[in-house]
Amino acid sequence: MDHENGQNGQSGQNGTIVEARELRKVYRGGSEVEALKGIDLDIARGELLAIIGPSGSGKTTLLNCLSGLERIDGGEVLVDGKDLAKLSDDDRTEYRAKSMGFVFQAFNLLPVLSAVENVEIPMLLLGESSKQARARAMETLENVGLAPRANHRPDQLSGGEQQRVAVARALVHRPAVVFADEPTGNLDSESTQSILDLFLRLNADGQTIVMVTHNPAVAGAARRTIAMRDGLIEQGAIDPKEAVATPGPVGVPPAS
Numbered sequence: 001m002d003h004e005n006g007q008n009g010q011s012g013q014n015g016t017i018v019e020a021r022e023l024r025k026v027y028r029g030g031s032e033v034e035a036l037k038g039i040d041l042d043i044a045r046g047e048l049l050a051i052i053g054p055s056g057s058g059k060t061t062l063l064n065c066l067s068g069l070e071r072i073d074g075g076e077v078l079v080d081g082k083d084l085a086k087l088s089d090d091d092r093t094e095y096r097a098k099s100m101g102f103v104f105q106a107f108n109l110l111p112v113l114s115a116v117e118n119v120e121i122p123m124l125l126l127g128e129s130s131k132q133a134r135a136r137a138m139e140t141l142e143n144v145g146l147a148p149r150a151n152h153r154p155d156q157l158s159g160g161e162q163q164r165v166a167v168a169r170a171l172v173h174r175p176a177v178v179f180a181d182e183p184t185g186n187l188d189s190e191s192t193q194s195i196l197d198l199f200l201r202l203n204a205d206g207q208t209i210v211m212v213t214h215n216p217a218v219a220g221a222a223r224r225t226i227a228m229r230d231g232l233i234e235q236g237a238i239d240p241k242e243a244v245a246t247p248g249p250v251g252v253p254p255a256s
């Protein structure tokens with residue numbers, strides 16, 4: 001992605017785009033679950049950060065709190081210097097729509113819409129004209145190598161192609177941060193590699209990406225990996241190579 005609008009770029013006062021301090025999240029209802037127990041995390045602009053950890057350790061909760069999807073119960077989250085908890089619901093929703101992109105394990109494309117129509121959605125939600133939305137969606141599909149599939153519906157695309165459409169949808173409005181929750185979790189090893197290559201290329205162009213992954217080889221490709229356990233970040237620097245606990249081809253599921 002380019003840096004024309006400054007959202008991806010170095011326009012901020014420092015190199016940090018997301019900052020969490022003593023972040024806590026408790027799920028109530030039935031029994032209480034302390035999903036995040038005090039997370040301190042700085043994410044630099046332009047970083048590709050991988051988050052690993054066993055199922056239930058709080059990875060999805062952390063993404064949802066960093067992106068303002070869920071309200072937090074303690075501490076603070078600053079995104080580009082803004083305290084998300086201090087924004088009204090409407091302002092937070094608008095901020096997310098403008099500054100963040102999301103990729104999910106299950107792709108979450110709308111089945112009745114074509115690829116290009118799916119990719120247009122964030123632009124239309126931001127009030128762009130249909131002409132501008134279409135032009136940018138086509139450009140972004142081109143960037144992920146799927147321009148020839150623009151008019152296909154999701155059920156006419158492979159899993160890997162659907163996820164590339166979903167990545168295009170996450171990028172089309174040039175967000176400051178892309179959050180991806182197990183983006184390769186439903187993909188075979190070839191498609192996993194293509195999504196990983198795409199993320200690495202986007203990141204090399206300056207896109208900040210935060211991704212949760214179960215795949216040690218995917219985590220190993222990131223420049224920084226943090227490991228979660230029981231609602232906390234495991235202490236100690238993690239050598240990305242250590243994240244590749246079981247060296248092998250990309251796509252081989254980890255032991256955990």
Ligand SMILES: Nc1ncnc2c1ncn2[C@@H]1O[C@H](COP(=O)(O)OP(=O)(O)O)[C@@H](O)[C@H]1O
Nearest residue numbers: 027033035053054055056057058059060061062
């Ligand atoms: N909406 C929810 N309501 C209650 N508990 C939840 C909810 N979402 C997650 N949890 C609990 O919070 C903990 C962390 O979950 P999650 O963040 O989904 O972990 P991970 O993504 O690492 O698998 C788990 O114990 C999970 O059961």
Ligand SMILES: [Mg+2]
Nearest residue numbers: 059060061181
């Ligand atoms: Mg999860």
